[in-house]
Amino acid sequence: LKSGDTLILASDGITDTLDCADKNEIFELCKKYDNPDELSQKVLELSLSRSGGIATDDLTVCVCKLEKNL
Numbered sequence: 001l002k003s004g005d006t007l008i009l010a011s012d013g014i015t016d017t018l019d020c021a022d023k024n025e026i027f028e029l030c031k032k033y034d035n036p037d038e039l040s041q042k043v044l045e046l047s048l049s050r051s052g053g054i055a056t057d058d059l060t061v062c063v064c065k066l067e068k069n070l
Contacts, residue, residue, distance in 0.1 A: 003068035006030050006039070013057030014043065017050040036063040 001007065008026065018026070026043060033039040040063040047059055 001066055003066055005066045006036075007064040007066065008039075008043065009060075009062040009064075010043065011058055011060035013055065013059045014047045014061055016057065017047045034065070036065050039063045 008030075025046060029039060029042045029046070033042055040061040043061045043063070044059055047061075048055065
């Protein structure tokens with residue numbers, strides 16, 4: 001990992017709703033949303049949209065933007 005990288009941690013409630021093709025959408029969201037708060041919300045929304053808006057498991061997303069400590 002290096003400065004500028006984005007780290008996304010997600011519970012199985014998130015990843016279980018996304019198949020391999022949908023995971024590419026997460027990369028697209030990373031390009032579109034630089035703010036960690038916005039990005040985590042969009043990943044959550046994507047997961048919920050895939051499950052018909054119903055959470056059948058816990059849905060946890062943590063997004064960290066790595067920056068060099070000066």
